Amino acid sequence: MKGDAVRENPTILRIRLGAELRELRDRLGLSLDAASKALTAGDHDISVSKLSRLENGKGAIRLHDIRCLLDLYKVGSDAQRDLLLRMAREAKAAAPAAWWTDYESVLPSGLSTYVGLEAGAGRLLTFTLTLIEGLLQTEDYARALIQAWLPTDPPETIERLVQLRMQRQNVLITDPKLELITVMDEAALRRPIGGGTTMRSQLHHVLDVCEKLPNVSVQVIPLSKGAYGPQHGMFTLIEPRDPADKSVAYVDSMGGNLYMQRPDQISRFRTMFGRLQAMALDPHESLNVIRTAAEETRP
Template identity: 40%
Template structure:
């Protein structure tokens, strides 16, 4: 993405600003004239692509004749929008544009995930993550590799945080369970970790066995991100070789959710999925 990355905080603020403008019955041109902002800046603020300056937000609130309660709420959102995320500690190794996804994941209430070949990042053990990262780029220096593993382990805290842990519903293709990433011992530990996580009330695991054959998502992995705030529309996420893609149009997200629910129907139900994982664990030698 060009320009400033639309972190979740900026994206949320932008949605509220746009809603206020529409509620005030103002066009982009009318709003930007009243607030003495450029057309480009107003557009970037509403899309989350602009650094947030409080003077600009106050000018927009004046333009929209916002009441005291609304002003306080929006100004608080504006301050939160520019707070640093925990992932900035890993700026030296953070993949391009992945800070956007991490800010989205951090703010999410729930994730609907389908994985075709790799254990989802929130479910990985340290050794599994290390083996996969090394396989993806064998030339990665050891120090950088360990920083990337640290990033992935820090990311897992979203499932275990004390307040409002993220809810994860993951459908894993059988290949994710069968592929011996890092060898039998690493994979045995990974499957044990998966079984342990499945005991948490906020984690649901289903396995899509090879026997299902062709299915609606044969084209690849995807994630649907859901939020608690009704003003935050659901979005999709697809990680591919060409870069990260974020389908946001309502029809795109509906299609992804429909595919996900087809997958949950085709996959083994959760209890049988855990039995499948236990069996795979026993077969590791």
């Protein structure tokens, strides 16, 4: 654990704090259930679900809870204890200052964590099947997509979510710049979301971004490849800007948003992404496929 871990990104702070708490629990050989029961026996009510959320960097942080956990885990070093409590205080203080908190009222469950991780990432490895990667979407394309996802939501909510998606794209041009490597199925280029005119503009936008920003790379898996894995879902591997932090794999599934951090899980997603890259066309060939798709898309 680094001794100078002072951050402005509350999501990164919470995840780092959670990882430290999980490591302390594991060292004592305690399960989540055993830790929760031990705390309850000591008149400190921290449920299994609450402890799980803390370890996964989610939920509100209460300093009293952190102190109780440190007592349970026998953290005797004043320096280690002070650092963990400082990390907790930093996370609480930084949360209101994070720009994406302005959108908390309209963010779907779990997405706030993703936006925070994205804001603190050094590299994103993304795989998409039928949609253009969110950081490469135009405003019209994003609006059509969000309207389809949330058909009963009021127009004000839709517009706020569109604004959020556009603001997220600043990570591609800020300093330090985020490196984005995305692999997409050719089906994403052929599905006319928002109609022909919107889709054609969207494809030209992807071409423009790839030509202007050296930190953005797109590879396309052609339809001619037939069946391949993983055609069951999209995922993102989020690699942190600070190497002291851990990578996170995000899967957007029908059962909810999943965040995975175990080394074996990260290794599996890296291997999977490498296979997808090897199957896809190289970036130059991929841009030619996107250019052709744009030409063939009728307004």
